[in-house]
Amino acid sequence: MTSLLIIAVLVLLGIAIWQLTKIFHLTQLGATVREENTEVANDRDNNVNGYLMFGFLGFIYIFTIYSMVKWGHLVLGTPASEHGPQYDNLMAISMWLIFIVQTITQFLLHYFAFKYRGKKDNTAYYYADNDKLEFIWTIIPVVVLAGLILYGLYAWTNIMFIDDDKEEALYVEVYAKQFGWEVRYAGEDGVLGKANIRYIEGINTMGVDMSDPNAQDDITATELHLPKGKKVIFKFRSQDVLHSAYFPHFRAQMNVVPGMVTQFGFTPTITTDEMRLDPAIMDKVSNINNIRSKKSADLIAKGGNALDPYTFDYLLLCNKICGASHYNMQMKVVVDNEADFNKWLSEKKTLGVAVKESQAGDEPHEVEVPMADPANNIDQDTIKATVDSTAVAQNR
Amino acid sequence: MSAVGHETHGEHDHHDAHDHHHKDTFITKYIFSIDHKMIAKQYLITGIIMGIIGIMMSILFRMQLAWPEESFTIFKVLLGDNFAPNGVMRNDIYLALVTIHGTIMVFFVLTAGLSGTFSNLLIPLQIGARDMASGFMNMISYWLFFISSVIMVISLFVEAGPASAGWTIYPPLSALPQAIGGSGAGMTLWLVSMAIFIASSLMGSLNYVVTVINLRTKGMSMTRLPLTIWAFFITAVIGILSFPVLLSAALLLIFDRSFGTSFFLSDIFIAGEVLHYQGGSPVLFEHLFWFLGHPEVYIVLLPALGITSEIIATNSRKPIFGYRAMIASILAIAFLSTIVWGHHMFISGMNPFLGSVFTFTTLLIAIPSAVKAFNYITTLWRGNLQLNPAMLFSIGLVSTFITGGLTGIILGDSTLDINVHDTYFVVAHFHLVMGISALYGMFAGIYHWFPRMFGRMMNKNLGYIHFWVTAVCAYGVFFPMHFIGMAGLPRRYYTNTAFPLFDDLQDVNVLITMFAIIGAAFQLVFLWNFFYSIFRGKKAPMNPWRSNTLEWTAPVEHMHGNWPGEIPEVYRWPYDYSKPGHDEDFVPQNIPMKDGEEQLHH
Missing domain, CATH: 2.60.40.420 (Cupredoxins -  blue copper proteins)
Known part of the structure; x- marks a missing residue:
């Protein structure tokens, strides 16, 4: 059944490709009249793909929001350990940072790709470098990361270094x-x-x-x-x-x-x-x-x-x-x-x-010993668990 | 053969090439060629074939993940009755597929297929050299790569299964056939294949480094090199520094497996008996492996970034923004990449203090990466963007590089790594930042330099379809993985429904698999376009993209020596696009400066 479905999907995909080529081809009909198709992007291609770039920005945003609404609840919830809240806090800070940077940079990238899509008579602006700008976007990550590193290392030290003598554990x-x-x-x-x-x-x-x-x-x-x-x-x-x-x-x-x-x-x-x-x-x-x-x-x-x-x-x-x-x-x-x-x-x-x-016992058996104490309910449970897991392991 | 190689070299520098060119037979032209352009094509075709195998494997195991333990005809056909009894994939074969998928994609497609193709093609052409420093060694390098590919493919047919210990082949799992079937003959073939691969990679890299240092044409100073060459050059350097370490790890593992040494093994009780190994440490292997493994990420990524730098500048009709900052970033990334390997091992049992050190160096690497991303975006700003398929893939690369790179902030932080280590969060991260990004770089390179390789154009409309569907599917596959990773789902699980905890992730897995199947199916559009255009594509003009670099000044015909006459001389940097004072919006590197023309960049 599933393989049938997959074949159906593949066939539909084939049709989709065929139709899409047609559409792309049709959008260039006007162009082919004027000039021969050189397989190099012309103004129409720039226009179509420029708009698609803008659309893709929408796709990224919508897919992100959709994912968070639909799957946000899957993410691990309340931590059950003492260091857990600290971990989750650091995670939340990092996540917020990521979302902000992601939203802004993807916007700039795709918006520029849309806004500055090529036109025949346009000329690009010759702009090779700017020390001030480059300094700014070097220093911003430095500062932000320094903060993250310090917090991260503080948490890491708290969690990982175990003092064997000091603690009642x-x-x-x-x-x-x-x-x-x-x-x-x-x-x-x-x-x-x-x-x-x-x-x-x-x-x-x-x-x-x-x-x-x-x-x-x-x-x-x-x-x-x-x-x-x-x-x-x-x-x-x-x-x-x-x-x-x-x-x-x-x-x-x-x-x-x-x-x-x-x-x-x-x-x-x-x-x-x-x-x-x-x-x-x-x-x-x-x-x-x-x-x-x-x-x-x-x-x-x-x-x-x-x-x-x-x-x-x-x-x-x-x-x-x-x-x-x-x-x-x-x-x-x-x-x-x-x-x-x-x-x-x-x-x-x-x-x-x-x-x-x-x-x-004359014949030591691994399983018999715990069995000798049938009054103990918990032990029986554990035995069942053991047997279960080995049974699963052997089946595979 | 080497004599011939030297002869052509020496002579070509002084004379016109054609009159005394040695006659190529079919074998010397297409098979044992010492011409870098032909070797590049050989790398590319081999890489594409390996890529098809690698991606097919991912579809197979994605199907198992979406519909666990269901029977599929395609499993029966491709895996056979041994690996998939009644069409149900065996659990150790799932691991084998994951392992070989990783190995093939990382090493055979994205290292050899990407770097091998474009380093070979572009280094001599863009620096103005007749060929590589040693054409013969270049040929050996390709044929060793070919042999290692063949051995890797042969290992798929071993009865107990190919290597199945993950592409990282951590011992003891990879050392003991008792632990998993794939660690028998399959793993032996894996190790042999990789040892040969490393030899191939080293020969290639040495050649690239020597060529870039010694064979630049007159006027081509290091600061006039296109960023592609910078990227290939530095990639080759980190390859030379780190691949030998993997070779040593592989050799020691072979010793442990075959000669009973205990480099990586100690105190093992398996299948009811105590093995003799004592005193070794698997953590040592992890160190050796990741000393290559992390630079490897950048060996994969830097060439892709170099390629996109060139393509974005050309198609924006603008100089790349911050040329020197880009070079500095490449150097910084290369240096830092060799001292961050420990972030793969935060919870391996090594001293937590080391974890702090590696967190520090790892987060530092975000700085040059951020600079690169910002510079790309600024290059687009106020450009006159020619949205050719290569340009789309380059923009796509910047997008996935940002998305994937940002989650590196979480994984590089030792504290946060504790709970997402080895979950699907990691899978999402590295597939976006190095898998998809590097693949986009490879596609961009293929679309851009196809005319240079085959003298014909690829169909742009098929290129557009290829890009847009791939772009949507790539996010469709890997974006949801962040969520199932943060739900705690470990990677390399045959199914996530063996116990109820992860039952609610199943519909996400189905969605991911659907995107993966559609995305993979649309690669057929690319394959068709590629192979069709080789023979039937539109004839390409000499410089279809109106680009500045030297490769577009060489004629399209196959010719050993690249330029029929003198080697072009270089007068300017490669990014004089839309420079004020010129009639055209590009000024190739071999055009002398006009009277009173100023250098406008720093």
Whole structure:
């Protein structure tokens, strides 16, 4: 069906070209009487294309306005981290600047192209240089950019430089592999145990060095929970290729590099539940659910299964090409109140215990160990999530 | 062959060329030619063919993005049952298409196709030289380019797929066949092809630099060079400085892949086993890659800007505004381009302090760029604009250069880069500022110098249609991408509907794809016009655009040595358009100054 449509479009395009050539040709009929067509622009061409230039200016403006009205709401809304508003502010300033400069320069460019379109008897004004003018438009960008650079560097320093000693922070390791994420919390001692992929064995899938005393109380999970209002310092590791940990709603991103530990820190300020009540997010969710229900109707008509309705969740996405299923490498991020977060964390087994238990069993199986604790609902959810994501990865 | 090349050179400077010109056979004239004009045409045709492949690929993956995982007959036909089972594109083949599209467009079309064509054509003709400094090396340069193109195309037929690690081929993904199928034989061919390409590019660039420095005709001082030549010259210099670094990166990657070294790899656990690599760093590769990769942007863009400077001045019938400022901008851009590579790596894990440094240098580059844009606009002011297709494409270039360049302020700012890095915002930015702009420069150059290359005119009406549809579609494709980028949609995603977060971006993707298909379809108008006009176009006069530069003083016939008699001597700069005191609105460079005529520019 779609290919038929495309063929139809191509045929129509062919007709359009043919007709357009005719029109252009007709506009030159008068000219061909007087002089032979030399394939060099004559006054009529200058006139037609001059007006089209002016029209194109209109196209740029209208398309810009149309885009902002139609797609403006798609842009990420309320930031959910402490540095987010500062980021958004800098972005807004830069955007305003861009829009102003864009509007003015495109106007001048296309308006001049229209206004000074050639006529046979006109002569151009010989104007080769003007030091004052050139100085002005060198110095204006210098001043404006100096301002932007200073603000940008101030924000950059605030966001990126992490003082490990000073801050009371939660340390979380985010571990990437083709095509999924795992997390490890530092536990009660607040220190992550050493790790290297050479220690990977059984349920110790992140290669934590179990002989390191700091590692015993570490807690692993397959869903990232964060406490609201507490600085979280992420340490990123990858076991295979480059990945990038991208938290769009928190204005945070850092590449995950095999063979080294990278870091990024931010303070979540809005819990998942609060974000679900954000008006922009509510609009977005209902919009997406409309789209999904339409798609579901189509799917059911074709004998497929309906799509699940969407509820908002923060996501951690992979944003560095990492292989075939790169597009589906994501993890749910849950921001809770500190109390809820602590409760969730305390219900988890420490890595030391989990490893010992799995070694105690005659046949250590990766999946069996968490299954041994069926009372824990959250764990079961996470298992489901894990199995799901691997299933998707294998299908592709 | 080199002996022949030298002979013609030495002799031509003193005698009329025709009487003792060696007989060209078909092979020496059209295939292993050492004449720069023929080599330029060879570059152009090869570049156009590669361009067709590259753009076809983009249409294929745009269709996948708009209608994810749907079955298309065209996929079945072009990709085959292996790459597109039942007509549904495989997800790793999507990445392969994206990778090869990027590689072909950046290197094969916009570096070799653009710079190779016009540097070869224009450097000898515009500086008044018989040929390049070394015609033989020039020929080798083209044939190495041809071989590398062939190898790149061959890599498309590897069973496990061609290179699929993105055009930046970051290891470990590009080093490990276990990580993605395309990193096997496909990547090997990619690396071999690129190594040969770099050799070709270096030979070309060395030739351009030597020619510009040594073979200028009498009176052609550096400040009388057309801006095209300045652009090609500086482009060649940054090519010589930066391409060897990519070669070293490619060689080290070949070592890692084939000989078990660990330059870029460390601590890898994949497919259930620990690999032996230890101590290398992928970030090192990123540094080496972008040390070329960023200058590469300007290697692509500067020739296009040079071409438009010339075309805008000619068709405005006005001197280019601020000739010296334009040269200074080219020099500043070239210098800064070599110290900004880190802005591709703000969040690569390198020290954030470096991020601050690179933010600073990157935003500095906006200054010469802004000067260039303002100077173009002022050149139009009070001109007598002859809106030929080449002129339209040049104005279009200034428009997309501004639109795309402005978003560079956001991406060059390390803070703002955090959240738009590797999203569609980046895709929109660089396609407008270097992809579309450079393509416009290439089209402008083709329309403008077609008469010089083939002795015939291209049809202007088809040219107008080509421009207007392309201009609308280019904005139609890339403007909406800013929005889906700011919605957080990462690039290089096979589909954005695998999870619900981006479901609302799907109709934008469909619109983008429609514009892309229409825009690509209208390139057929150009292709028809180009190939038809080579054989059946209207015969061109010697100087159809009434231009000042020396190439229009040479006869159209194919002739090794360019001018039948003496090489023209140069008496003035190339931009004496509409100069008061002259009857015509142009004064070619080889016209001596009148008695009492003053130089009116600085």
